[in-house]
Structures are given as C-alpha cells and as structure tokens.
Amino acid sequence: MTLMDPGQLSAGVWDVVIAGGGNAALCAAIEAAETGAKVLILEGAPKVYRGGNSRHTRNFRCMHHGALGPLVDTYDEEEFWQDLLRVTKGETDETLARHAIRTSEQCLPWMQSHGVRFQPSLAGTLSLDRTNAFFLGGGKALVNAYYLTAEDLGVTVAYDAQVRHVAIADRRATHLDVELGGEIHTVRGRAFVLASGGFQSDLDWLARAWGPSARNFLIRGTPYNRGVVLRDMVDQGAMTVGDPTQCHAVAIDGRAPKFDGGIVTRLDCVPFSIVVNKHSQRFYDEGEDVWPKRYAIWGRLVAAQPDQVAYSIIDNRAIDLFMPSVYPPISADTIEGLAQKLGLSETALAGTVRAFNAACRPGNFHPQQLDGVATDGLDPPKTNWARPVSEPPFYAYSLRPGVTFTYLGLKVDKSARATGPDGPYDNIWSAGEMMAGSILGQGYLAGFGMTIGTVFGRIAGQEAAAHVA
Numbered sequence: 001m002t003l004m005d006p007g008q009l010s011a012g013v014w015d016v017v018i019a020g021g022g023n024a025a026l027c028a029a030i031e032a033a034e035t036g037a038k039v040l041i042l043e044g045a046p047k048v049y050r051g052g053n054s055r056h057t058r059n060f061r062c063m064h065h066g067a068l069g070p071l072v073d074t075y076d077e078e079e080f081w082q083d084l085l086r087v088t089k090g091e092t093d094e095t096l097a098r099h100a101i102r103t104s105e106q107c108l109p110w111m112q113s114h115g116v117r118f119q120p121s122l123a124g125t126l127s128l129d130r131t132n133a134f135f136l137g138g139g140k141a142l143v144n145a146y147y148l149t150a151e152d153l154g155v156t157v158a159y160d161a162q163v164r165h166v167a168i169a170d171r172r173a174t175h176l177d178v179e180l181g182g183e184i185h186t187v188r189g190r191a192f193v194l195a196s197g198g199f200q201s202d203l204d205w206l207a208r209a210w211g212p213s214a215r216n217f218l219i220r221g222t223p224y225n226r227g228v229v230l231r232d233m234v235d236q237g238a239m240t241v242g243d244p245t246q247c248h249a250v251a252i253d254g255r256a257p258k259f260d261g262g263i264v265t266r267l268d269c270v271p272f273s274i275v276v277n278k279h280s281q282r283f284y285d286e287g288e289d290v291w292p293k294r295y296a297i298w299g300r301l302v303a304a305q306p307d308q309v310a311y312s313i314i315d316n317r318a319i320d321l322f323m324p325s326v327y328p329p330i331s332a333d334t335i336e337g338l339a340q341k342l343g344l345s346e347t348a349l350a351g352t353v354r355a356f357n358a359a360c361r362p363g364n365f366h367p368q369q370l371d372g373v374a375t376d377g378l379d380p381p382k383t384n385w386a387r388p389v390s391e392p393p394f395y396a397y398s399l400r401p402g403v404t405f406t407y408l409g410l411k412v413d414k415s416a417r418a419t420g421p422d423g424p425y426d427n428i429w430s431a432g433e434m435m436a437g438s439i440l441g442q443g444y445l446a447g448f449g450m451t452i453g454t455v456f457g458r459i460a461g462q463e464a465a466a467h468v469a
C-alpha cells in the first residue's frame, strides 16, 4: 500500500525497513513480507520515477543447465565465472561471485512466480539467448510487477522518502532519519536493508573521485542515486569495497539528457566507424572486439579525451549495421561538410579519414564476427571491420561518457550482512548496486547488475526477516 500519511512512518516499529525502491529493494521486500514481516519501503524518488536504474534494464544474466524460461542450451557455473574473471581481470570476490552465479539459476523461476515475464532475446548484436534472459516490457515492467506483488503482500511504500541517516549504536541500527514533505521523520525498525544504489548522480562526489572532467559526464540512469546512505555509512566507519574511480561507463550519444536517458541513447556504431576527438584525431582501435565484450571501455576512453567528447564517423555502407539510437545521426555529403556541422576542423578531419582509408586493406568484411579486416601501418590500428569511410552520405554521432553506476560500495558477507568498524552489524543488510563492488571490482558483464541485485536482495530480505522472527 502507498503511504498516505507521513505520520504513519514514525508510528510504531517496523519489522524490516528498506532504503531504496529498485530491483534489490523490491526483492528484499517481497522475501521479507512473505514471512509475514511488516515491511516498509522508503523510495527516495516520486512514484512516477520509482524503480531507480532497475527500470532502465532489459535483461539479467543467468546460469542454467538445459533450457530455462527464454534461455537456450546451457550456461554453466564455470563458463559464467570465466566470463566474469575476464572482464574484472580478477578484481572480484570469488565466494560472493560464485554464490551469485549459482543462485541465479533459482532466480528465474522465482522472478516468474512474482510477476516478471520474459521474452526471447533479440537477434543481431543482441543475440544473448544463452546467457541473458530478457524482461518482457523491460525493467519498467519488472519494477511495476514487483511493486504490485509487494503491495499484495502488504508492504507499505513511501515515495519521495529520502533516507538521510542510519542511526547506529553498538553495531545495531535503531532508526533512520527520513526526509519526507520537507520534514525529518524518525523511522524505527528491527532490521534494515540498504539498497539505495551507487553515488553516480552526485556530480560533486564524482568530480572528487575523477577530477573536474566528471562534470561533463552524462548519467544514464536515475538522478536519485546520489549515494546519501552510502556516504552516511562510510562516515560511520562501515567497511567498503571498490575503488571510487571505478564505474560502469559506456559511450552514449552526446545529445542525451544529463540524467535518465536510459538505453536508447547508447550507440553501437563504434566498431563500424572511426572515432576521433575534438582535434579530429583517432585515439583507439575501434575494431578491437564485438559488442557487448568491449562496449563498456568506450566510456572511459572518451572520458580521457579533451572536453570528454568524441565523434564516431561512418559512411553510407555502415549505417544499417547497428541498432539505431534515439537521435538521428548528423549527415553530410562530404567529410568537410560533416566536419563543419560537428564544429571540427575540415582539413584535420579530412586528413584523418584520408590516412585511415589509405591504410585499409582488402578483406572479407563480416559485421557479425571478428573479421580480421585490419589497417596496415596506422597508429592506432583498426584491427577488424577496417573498411574505408568513402561512400557518401557520411554520418556522425557525438559521443560522451555515460555513467551507469559506481562500484564503491558496502562490504557484505554471503548473507548480505554489512560490516562496521567492529565487525558485522547486527541488523543491517545491503543489496544491489550498493554492494556490487565486491563482485564487480572493475569491468562489467552485461546483465550481471540485475543478477547481483536479485540474488542479494532476496538473501537480504530473508535474513532480515529471520532476524526479526
């Protein structure tokens, strides 16, 4: 039920109080409510924006043996683990990671039985039909289904309810200070689950971690994940994991809004393009690997360029090779004309394209696989899909770093329990982005954010309810 009267927040003691209203929070709330616990969700966003970054998602990664829901074949623990090791370069906690991987198999049927519906994965660059289960209606439908399920179970939801402080004494949380309607309310509980995401939408914090260039970053998801609860816990000595400079960032359309642009602003054109900075210089091998393996590195690469901007340039032959983004490309009949529209030096861009085209060698171009069609004698090289940019009209997309979520988080154990300066807290659990840094020390594996949130959200809810019982 939606909280109507703010006074209700402070009346009595809740069994389980949950900070956040995304996937991890909802999984925790449902698990706890199913035991009969009296559960309160404190969602910092207004109702229309409920669901944090989870509402932008499309799929989750899932271990399975044989067909499971929309998934085909088998994706076993070892292959999943190796995929994770590759992207994190070993920066992961094996115990927690394997626990998330193993438990993911039980999650899919659990999700189905709590209102989530799946669809077969799309074809083309998104053919992940063995590893990633796609939500019918996307993350928004998933979040809405969970809110309905939670409310059916008697969970109370307070919107616009910003948790400001977790009051802790002797390793035990006693209450939260919650801002609602311009006033601070004391919300008492027996157990607390902190699932309020990363800090990526606090641009000052991001700038402290990254330097001033972070102010030019775009935030792909909710503006409400400002790390307020995380900061408060850190200030009280909670143990953390992860490096504040590590985050998941991809190159997105430079015209995307500052916050909440979501998935439609992502650009998949990079492998079929040349990418230049504002001086019209190339700076990295655009053909290193196929999406989704390398797409996550481009956010960082663009972040390192002057003014944190870059331009992906393609010709007419490449325009249909990738999923279109929400904004149409900028186009012109000549490279000079394109440069003019982009505000780049015409001679510099024409020179870069000429040098690139001259370095391309004949080969069997194949957009769906690493085709080895590479440049010769060019620095940096393009090692696949190196076809001259020569057939008008020419197209360009501006690129900016789009931050998905930050990795600094609370340290938890297998039971999702958070740890303070003097050992594990008595009654504080954490789930989702807020603790994902334990498993994702660096890099990213598509779909694993929702896996971590579902696995540890459920565990946090079960543990919190068991503590209360």
Ligand SMILES: Cc1cc2nc3c(=O)[nH]c(=O)nc-3n(C[C@H](O)[C@H](O)[C@H](O)COP(=O)(O)OP(=O)(O)OC[C@H]3O[C@@H](n4cnc5c(N)ncnc54)[C@H](O)[C@@H]3O)c2cc1C
Pocket (backbone or CB within 6 Å): 019, 020, 021, 022, 023, 024, 025, 042, 043, 044, 045, 050, 051, 052, 053, 054, 055, 056, 057, 058, 059, 060, 061, 161, 162, 163, 164, 195, 196, 197, 198, 220, 221, 222, 224, 225, 226, 227, 228, 229, 261, 262, 263, 403, 404, 405, 431, 432, 433, 434, 446, 447, 448, 449, 450, 451, 453
């Ligand atoms: C565009 C985009 C696409 C993505 N696609 C995928 C995908 O397909 N698959 C995948 O696995 N991952 C994807 N991710 C990552 C995924 O969104 C996260 O890993 C996942 O949603 C984390 O869930 P969460 O519950 O921890 O956080 P969130 O869903 O972000 O929820 C955090 C909640 O906390 C609330 N909150 C914040 N501060 C406070 C406060 N002080 N008080 C009260 N409430 C507060 C927020 O309002 C929000 O409701 C994507 C992310 C983005 C941005």
